[in-house]
Amino acid sequence: MIGVNRYKCGYCGACVSVCPIGAVELVETWIEIADDCTECGTCAGVCPIGALEVLK
Amino acid sequence: MTAKPDKYDIVIVGAGPAGSITAKTAAAHGSNVLMIEKRQAIGDPVRCAEGVSKPQIKEHIEPDERWIAAEVKGSRIYAPDGTSVELSEDVSGAEVGYTLERKLFDRALASEAALAGAEVCVKTRATGVIIEDGFVKGITAMHLGEECEIRADIVIGADGVESKIGRWAGINTTLQPSDLETGAQFLVADIDIDQDFCEFHLGSAIAPSGYLWVFPKGNRSANVGLAIGGDVCSQGDRPIDLLRNFVEERYPNGKIIEIVVGGVPTSGPLEEMVTDGLMLVGDAARQSDPLTGGGIINAMDAGRIAGEVAAQAISEGNVSKARLQEYETIWRERHGKRLKRSLAVKNRFVTMNDSDLNNLVHSVEGIDFSTMTLFEMLKVLVRKNPKMLLSLRKLFV
Incomplete structure (x- = not known):
């Protein structure tokens, strides 16, 4: 699964824009990952602050 | 409601x-x-560097000092080796003129x-x-x-x-990650900068596949930020890490009063x-x-x-x-x-190494850009660097 460190996240939405299946959502001040996430890690790759990671 | x-x-x-x-x-x-x-x-x-051109913003709204943080006269572009060229306000295109208070x-x-x-x-x-x-x-x-x-x-x-x-x-x-610039910015207070000029810094160590900017925000402060290609962003070299390095070295006594992060579609x-x-x-x-x-x-x-x-x-x-x-x-x-x-x-720019970027800036050192538009400046660059910018020639005739 994708781990979101809410204490790091700047809720900018960069991760949302690159998700190939639209599974990432910026709600207001937090990121939600939908159940259909394929754990491709594209979102984690572009995060400017390193708040996302693919948890093995 | x-x-x-x-x-x-x-x-x-x-x-x-x-x-x-x-x-x-x-x-x-x-x-x-x-x-x-x-x-x-x-x-x-805010998720923005807050720079806009004066004439362009005036087409849409009457400027109001309440949301203008600073005005600049031009910008300086720095090659990886520190060489710089200076552009007047109207040359820099949409990026300079006013620094807004986006909030x-x-x-x-x-x-x-x-x-x-x-x-x-x-x-x-x-x-x-x-x-x-x-x-x-x-x-x-x-x-x-x-x-x-x-x-x-x-x-x-x-x-x-x-x-x-x-x-x-x-x-x-x-x-695609390569079609996103991922960035971070600090509003740095209490620093000595030239409040009349925006700065743009190029180089793989500073901002790979992107650039770093310093936009004056008045009262000894500036938006110091950088964005890099989403495809070259990696653990330890994320925008926040690269920015911290630059700011610690360049403005050791600056105080960071705001952190901004964001992605820009490119x-x-x-x-x-x-x-x-x-x-x-x-x-x-x-x-x-x-x-x-x-x-x-x-x-x-x-x-x-x-x-x-x-x-x-x-x-x-x-x-x-x-x-x-x-x-x-x-x-x-x-x-x-x-x-x-x-x-x-x-697309051409992101494939250039530091030596290419240095050559590019050296090729136009001393040229007076004060009356040129961004298009005209790029035209000069293409003319001066026919080999390196061959793929762009058709677009700038």
Whole structure:
């Protein structure tokens, strides 16, 4: 699964824009990952602050 | 929230510059408009370097000192080896002139929309679009924790880099990591900088596949930020890490009073920005400049055109894709060619190493750019570096 460190996240939405299946959502001040996430890690790759990671 | 009708002519998702100008324009043309914003405060948090050109902003709104943080005369571009060239204000294109206070600017634009007659509803997030008979007929939303349905003849997605409105309506807006600049910025206070000039720094150590900027913000402060290609972003070398390195070395005594993060689309505009009952404006339509990352003016222009076309379409009772297409056609006539050029330059730029960048800046050292536009300056660069910029020659004849 994708781990979101809410204490790091700047809720900018960069991760949302690159998700190939639209599974990432910026709600207001937090990121939600939908159940259909394929754990491709594209979102984690572009995060400017390193708040996302693919948890093995 | 006061009692509102559940049906509007137009519902606009997102209250940034694109959304507010769309709302203001459509309302002024007689449409019944609702603009929603998922945040509880319009304009906050900021995700922008806040630089705009003076003449371009004046086409849309009378400058107001309340939302102008600083004015600059020009900019300096630094090669990786420190060599610099100086550009006057009108040369630097859309990126210099004023440094805005976006928190107040966005709020002023939203107020104008409201004064023109648009309804505004904050802390309201779109959760889906309603599609009936092939037409977008409204949105589902959540307002203060409660689900609701908002029907409208036209839905306009002004929902920024993280746009979902287009996706929900069948337009593929997904960005490749290489088509996203991922960035971080500090508002650094109490530093000695030249408040008259913006700085742009190039180089693989500073900002690979991107650049670092210093935009004066008045009173011994500046927006110091950088953005890098989403495809070259990696653990330990993320924008926040690179920025921290630069600021610690360059401004050891500076105080960071704000951290900004964000992503900028650099794909070039979407191939389709409208469908039946739906239009996309601003970053949601990927209208930001692929080379500079500047998006405010393109978005405001889109808002004005989209607002007019939407209001006309409503009064004609025809909100088909073919009718709404007029917006896209006009917007592309104004911005298409320039953005296509920007994309080509950006695509070439990201393949350059530091030595290429140094050579590029050296080739124009001492040239007086004070009366040239960005286009003309790029033309000079292409002429001076025929081999390196061969692929761009056709675009700059």
